[in-house]
Amino acid sequence: MNNAQDNPFRSEKALKRLRRRRNADMRFQGYGIVALGFALFALVFLISAIAWKASGASTYHVIRVDLELSPQTILPEGDASPEEITRNIEGFYSLVRNDLLTRFPEANETVQSKRAFSSLIDRMAVLPLAREVADEPHLIGQTTSVDVPLSDDVDMFLKGAAPRAIFLRVGEASSPMRNAEEGDFKIEVDRLNKVSAKIAAIGQHGAEPTVLLVADKSVGRIKSMEDGDVILEILTGRQDQFDGASVKAVIIPSPEDQRSVSDQQIAWALALKAEGVIKRVPHFSLLTHTDSTYPELAGALAALVGSLLTMLVTAAVSIPMGIFAAIFLEEFAPKNRLTQIIEVNINNLAAVPSIVFGLLGATLLLGTFGLPRSAPLVGGLVLALLILPVVIIAARAALRAVPPSIRSGALAVGASRMQAVFHHVLPLALPGMLTGAILGMARALGETAPLLLIGMVAFVAEVPSSTTDEATALPVLIYSWASNAERAWEPMTAAVIVILLAILVLMNLAVVLLRRKFERRW
Amino acid sequence: MDTTYDPALAGEGADDGQPLLYPRIDCRDVSVFYSGKQAVFDVSLPVFDRSVTALIGPSGCGKSTFLRCLNRMNDTIDGAKVTGEIFMDGENINSSHIDPVLLRSRVGMVFQKPNPFPKSIYDNIAYGPRIHGLVDDRQELDAIVEKSLRRAGLWEEVKDRLGQPGTSLSGGQQQRLCIARAIAVRPEVILMDEPCSSLDPIATARIEELIDELRKRYCIVIVTHSMQQAARVSQRTAFFHLGHLVEMGDTDQIFTSPRERRTEDYITGRFG
Numbered sequence: 001m002n003n004a005q006d007n008p009f010r011s012e013k014a015l016k017r018l019r020r021r022r023n024a025d026m027r028f029q030g031y032g033i034v035a036l037g038f039a040l041f042a043l044v045f046l047i048s049a050i051a052w053k054a055s056g057a058s059t060y061h062v063i064r065v066d067l068e069l070s071p072q073t074i075l076p077e078g079d080a081s082p083e084e085i086t087r088n089i090e091g092f093y094s095l096v097r098n099d100l101l102t103r104f105p106e107a108n109e110t111v112q113s114k115r116a117f118s119s120l121i122d123r124m125a126v127l128p129l130a131r132e133v134a135d136e137p138h139l140i141g142q143t144t145s146v147d148v149p150l151s152d153d154v155d156m157f158l159k160g161a162a163p164r165a166i167f168l169r170v171g172e173a174s175s176p177m178r179n180a181e182e183g184d185f186k187i188e189v190d191r192l193n194k195v196s197a198k199i200a201a202i203g204q205h206g207a208e209p210t211v212l213l214v215a216d217k218s219v220g221r222i223k224s225m226e227d228g229d230v231i232l233e234i235l236t237g238r239q240d241q242f243d244g245a246s247v248k249a250v251i252i253p254s255p256e257d258q259r260s261v262s263d264q265q266i267a268w269a270l271a272l273k274a275e276g277v278i279k280r281v282p283h284f285s286l287l288t289h290t291d292s293t294y295p296e297l298a299g300a301l302a303a304l305v306g307s308l309l310t311m312l313v314t315a316a317v318s319i320p321m322g323i324f325a326a327i328f329l330e331e332f333a334p335k336n337r338l339t340q341i342i343e344v345n346i347n348n349l350a351a352v353p354s355i356v357f358g359l360l361g362a363t364l365l366l367g368t369f370g371l372p373r374s375a376p377l378v379g380g381l382v383l384a385l386l387i388l389p390v391v392i393i394a395a396r397a398a399l400r401a402v403p404p405s406i407r408s409g410a411l412a413v414g415a416s417r418m419q420a421v422f423h424h425v426l427p428l429a430l431p432g433m434l435t436g437a438i439l440g441m442a443r444a445l446g447e448t449a450p451l452l453l454i455g456m457v458a459f460v461a462e463v464p465s466s467t468t469d470e471a472t473a474l475p476v477l478i479y480s481w482a483s484n485a486e487r488a489w490e491p492m493t494a495a496v497i498v499i500l501l502a503i504l505v506l507m508n509l510a511v512v513l514l515r516r517k518f519e520r521r522w
Numbered sequence: 523m524d525t526t527y528d529p530a531l532a533g534e535g536a537d538d539g540q541p542l543l544y545p546r547i548d549c550r551d552v553s554v555f556y557s558g559k560q561a562v563f564d565v566s567l568p569v570f571d572r573s574v575t576a577l578i579g580p581s582g583c584g585k586s587t588f589l590r591c592l593n594r595m596n597d598t599i600d601g602a603k604v605t606g607e608i609f610m611d612g613e614n615i616n617s618s619h620i621d622p623v624l625l626r627s628r629v630g631m632v633f634q635k636p637n638p639f640p641k642s643i644y645d646n647i648a649y650g651p652r653i654h655g656l657v658d659d660r661q662e663l664d665a666i667v668e669k670s671l672r673r674a675g676l677w678e679e680v681k682d683r684l685g686q687p688g689t690s691l692s693g694g695q696q697q698r699l700c701i702a703r704a705i706a707v708r709p710e711v712i713l714m715d716e717p718c719s720s721l722d723p724i725a726t727a728r729i730e731e732l733i734d735e736l737r738k739r740y741c742i743v744i745v746t747h748s749m750q751q752a753a754r755v756s757q758r759t760a761f762f763h764l765g766h767l768v769e770m771g772d773t774d775q776i777f778t779s780p781r782e783r784r785t786e787d788y789i790t791g792r793f794g
Binding site: 334335403405406407408409410411412413414415416417419423424428 | 593595598600601623624626627630631632633635637638639640649650653654700703704706707
């Protein structure tokens with residue numbers, strides 16, 4: 001009786017089988033956790049990479065100066081009409097530039113240096129200022145504080161993105177001694193000799209790195225260096241500012257001819273920054289400006305509004321159409337071969353690549369019906385077609401989830417079929433239907449390909465005001481900014497991706513709330 | 523009791539509340555097909571007013587299907603086809619000019635599983651009268667709701683919480699709510715499809731009491747799996763087997779001296 005072999009709880013075979021089963025169980029759970037962990041890691045990595053990139057675009061550098069808006073410069077012809085004011089960009093530009101030029105006599109010396117100095121600010125950067133003045137003409141003749149965005153190349157340098165620079169505090173400088181050559185002088189810097197080996201190692205491909213020394217508002221470039229003795233060439237400012245000043249070294253590994261900003265421009269920018277003229281401010285214009293060829297001026301407003309208008313059209317078409325189609329198919333249509341074919345095709349339609357819908361929109365809506373190109377109306381219709389199958393499938397699933405006993409109950413008290421559906425089934429299915437619709441909308445919001453084909457990829461400088469205006473959409477903007485060459489577009493693109501993701505998260509949040517609020521049990 | 527069918531008595535009413543046995547519904551050669559497969563074979567059956575008729579038989583014998591013919595609920599099932607004639611007040615309810623919606627307001631139905639609407643108790647009852655336009659104002663509606671709940675024996679339990687969802691009631695209460703809902707549209711016939719099969723014995727006893735009470739005013743047809751229940755609540759019993767009506771008659775007679783062998787085997791528990 002006490003034999004272990006006879007006891008079903010202790011027999012070797014049973015225990016072995018049990019162990020095997022338990023191991024299989026654990027293995028399966030392990031796979032699940034690994035898969036989940038990988039997905040989670042990928043998600044976190046993706047989001048943080050984008051957020052990190054985008055954080056570079058959350059602030060930018062502007063030149064903040066007090067300007068007297070003298071009528072002679074901004075209104076050379078004396079005409080104060082808004083059109084005339086906004087057209088005279090050159091006037092505003094020279095106003096800003098001349099104000100800055102007074103600080104840097106060396107920039108005025110040659111045509112080249114003047115041109116180099118001018119490229120610190122793009123000409124179009126004063127356009128918002130001109131528009132503001134055009135809106136408020138009483139500002140003319142007054143002194144006002146203006147913000148003008150810095151050229152993207154300089155902005156990128158100051159943010160430390162490109163070209164890369166290393167900032168080092170190198171201690172106090174000795175009194176400068178005049179050197180043989182004009183403009184050069186020799187100083188001793190405390191700790192420079194300790195880092196000189198490091199500096200030499202930084203140089204790219206054997207080239208010597210550029211090393212600038214900054215003391216207060218003066219910047220000099222190191223011509224040669226020996227045991228902490230350096231021969232310095234003044235780029236801007238005065239050599240006597242180095243006398244006993246605490247010196248900062250700016251080491252730029254890449255050679256000057258391979259960068260978009262010259263040493264001289266960097267020197268000016270550093271001096272302006274030291275003076276407090278260049279400020280780093282939140283980049284609100286990303287949300288308030290429309291597209292531009294200059295990254296520092298570009299914003300996503302037009303695309304945001306374009307996306308919104310497109311979504312409006314999509315929602316207005318796809319939600320009622322999808323829900324009613326689902327109600328008809330699920331509740332009223334006879335189950336025969338025809339409805340079966342329709343059903344199969346709806347499911348197939350959901351798997352059609354989105355670009356095909358773009359082609360359809362291009363030929364049918366633009367070609368046959370002659371609707372305007374690049375318009376949110378067309379984009380919205382195409383996207384509505386694209387998500388219609390998704391909406392229908394979700395709505396049908398929601399209807400099917402309503403227990404048939406509710407329908408029978410309604411029919412048994414003498415409700416007509418339509419009354420049963422609209423009074424009892426629909427209210428129960430609606431949260432599920434709207435969930436599907438919002439998820440469909442989220443998909444439509446992220447679609448790029450069909451919009452490219454109907455011309456919503458156009459450069460749009462005006463905020464669209466109706467569904468037939470020329471417009472673009474957020475994902476298309478991402479696409480076009482991402483294909484720009486300049487480095488400054490990279491964080492901008494990431495920032496727009498963050499905006500798009502934020503909207504998607506909001507939509508999904510709406511789904512969750514909707515479900516929680518209206519979910520009913522029966 | 524005279525239980526044979528006498529057409530001369532059809533349609534005559536009496537107000538004394540006593541069971542008066544004349545056929546309220548008269549079924550002749552009713553057959554039901556599901557997608558071509560026959561489920562009910564030529565059933566001819568009179569259903570008497572102010573009495574309870576129980577349909578008994580093993581699972582799948584077609585008794586529920588037959589019940590659903592009486593308010594044309596089979597119309598809602600794809601591929602279902604009903605032949606034969608079912609007369610109610612001299613009209614064949616299977617004919618195409620009878621609107622099933624109108625029919626169902628006169629023939630109420632209670633289902634196997636309580637299926638209150640996910641609305642308030644009040645709205646559950648008020649829904650039928652509202653869609654049929656039985657009331658003109660709120661007071662009348664209140665009166666109907668109260669009367670229906672009273673008849674269903676639920677009023678005392680729910681009168682203080684009419685605004686609460688019907689689904690918050692217990693199973694037995696929900697089933698009585700469904701009965702009240704059926705009563706609210708003033709039907710003449712109430713069909714019950716195994717109304718107690720999902721209830722505990724106490725709730726079942728309450729429903730059975732209620733059925734006994736209701737039969738004074740309505741013609742009731744009940745499908746049940748429990749032969750004890752059929753014996754307790756019904757005056758007439760029809761035994762179905764494999765889609766055929768095997769035997770019908772007074773409940774006493776069916777349970778004490780069945781004419782058919784199959785009936786006897788079934789009620790003595792030899793099969794089913």
